[in-house]
Amino acid sequence: MLISTRVRAWIARRAITAFIATMLFCVPTAFAQRTQLKPGWNLFSVQQDIAVGKENASQAMRQLPLCNAPKIDAYLSQLGMKLVAHLDTHGATYPWEFHCVNDRAINAFALPGGYVFVNRGAIEAADNEAQLAGVMAHEISHVALRHGTNQASKAEFGQGAIGLLGALSGGGVSGALLTQLGSFAAGGVLLRYSRTAETQADISGTQVLYDSGYDPRAMAQFFEKLQAETKGKNPPEFFSDHPNPDHRLERVDQEIDKLGGTPPNAKKDTQEFEAVKREVMNLPVIKKATLGAAGNSGISKPAPPSTNYSSYEAGGFTMKYPDNWKKYGDQDNLAFAPDGGVGNDSSGHGALAYGISVGTQKLQDSNAANALDAATQQLIDGLKRSNPNMKITRQSARVRLNNLPALSTYLSTDSPAGGQETDWIITVVRPEGLVYFVCTAPEVEYSNYDKTFGNILDSVRFK
Numbered sequence: 001m002l003i004s005t006r007v008r009a010w011i012a013r014r015a016i017t018a019f020i021a022t023m024l025f026c027v028p029t030a031f032a033q034r035t036q037l038k039p040g041w042n043l044f045s046v047q048q049d050i051a052v053g054k055e056n057a058s059q060a061m062r063q064l065p066l067c068n069a070p071k072i073d074a075y076l077s078q079l080g081m082k083l084v085a086h087l088d089t090h091g092a093t094y095p096w097e098f099h100c101v102n103d104r105a106i107n108a109f110a111l112p113g114g115y116v117f118v119n120r121g122a123i124e125a126a127d128n129e130a131q132l133a134g135v136m137a138h139e140i141s142h143v144a145l146r147h148g149t150n151q152a153s154k155a156e157f158g159q160g161a162i163g164l165l166g167a168l169s170g171g172g173v174s175g176a177l178l179t180q181l182g183s184f185a186a187g188g189v190l191l192r193y194s195r196t197a198e199t200q201a202d203i204s205g206t207q208v209l210y211d212s213g214y215d216p217r218a219m220a221q222f223f224e225k226l227q228a229e230t231k232g233k234n235p236p237e238f239f240s241d242h243p244n245p246d247h248r249l250e251r252v253d254q255e256i257d258k259l260g261g262t263p264p265n266a267k268k269d270t271q272e273f274e275a276v277k278r279e280v281m282n283l284p285v286i287k288k289a290t291l292g293a294a295g296n297s298g299i300s301k302p303a304p305p306s307t308n309y310s311s312y313e314a315g316g317f318t319m320k321y322p323d324n325w326k327k328y329g330d331q332d333n334l335a336f337a338p339d340g341g342v343g344n345d346s347s348g349h350g351a352l353a354y355g356i357s358v359g360t361q362k363l364q365d366s367n368a369a370n371a372l373d374a375a376t377q378q379l380i381d382g383l384k385r386s387n388p389n390m391k392i393t394r395q396s397a398r399v400r401l402n403n404l405p406a407l408s409t410y411l412s413t414d415s416p417a418g419g420q421e422t423d424w425i426i427t428v429v430r431p432e433g434l435v436y437f438v439c440t441a442p443e444v445e446y447s448n449y450d451k452t453f454g455n456i457l458d459s460v461r462f463k
Ligand SMILES: [Zn+2]
Pocket: 138, 142, 193, 197, 198, 201, 241, 242
């Protein structure tokens, strides 16, 4: 069909006008409506996020079984950087790294500062590239929103870190804070997010997916699929670091609406993803039990506890423990366990399956009448936050430890050895804070340890 020059010019003008109208009308509204997120309160600097992340990443790389497949790592890095290009880092520059972990548990985690680890299980479970991109967009959002150190800041504040705050205003605090961050890393605080942090990472992840041209529903679809497949039983590890917030899917759908809906040409899958997934499925399978071989302390059924005891002396107390058990950690973070009793879970958290751990939690006021009850409750709440499946199986009861008033509480949660574990917790108030003893063994074997735990606790003598 022939069109006269005048008509062509008219069509062009119309098109330009329509384009400008679209620009004026749609674009600003679309951007104004998307949820704005920014990192929360933080005691630490971005440089400290990077320093602690780097330190823990190199530890994770020594302890975790890596895929050791250059093609898979290159694919993850390329996909990761494509997503990072659409991530709001709030002015910070992170040294992004993406690693494939040869672990079939469906999980992924990101350390502060941009060190991202994706389990092969997550790649195998993803139906398409958009779903994998969704999990990764969620992880890098935790980094950009600095959720790990935000959480550590709150924990630090909760412990009444007046010294730290004082030091902050005086400057030169970096070393002390880093030491502190190190202990948060050891406790897994940097990786176990609150439900609020989860919702934020979901929203930001959805925005990143949308802006990168992927189907923005893919992340939520992946989470939904994980949940449906496990039907609440043995939830995938992902949900223990990333607890499911309420109305997760609804909140994501809301954000997609704010973004203007799913674009018709949104990307779902690529040939590269399918090729990488095939390669991942062909990787040798490393069994959980041998996980520890890489981390030099895997969990396996230990020899029965010896009836001969060794002595341990700390600053504030002495105690005895079976002489075929070993001491782990130091005064602040102490554990006694048999060979095979400790290991690392797949995300690199230290995990005690058999043995006793001892710690001290600072108290606001050790003379308060209800100090023991209040601090014990606080301790249990903290444990529940980091172990979402934890349940109280026997409410706190008054007992005596070395003739001091104490509380005895029984809990149950997932055991790193598989199945459920029993945790018997004894708490007592001392001048240095709430001292707690946590006796742990798999539920099915607990009766074999009950007497040993009793003997250990009976041996405790406070100075
Ligand atoms: Zn998360």
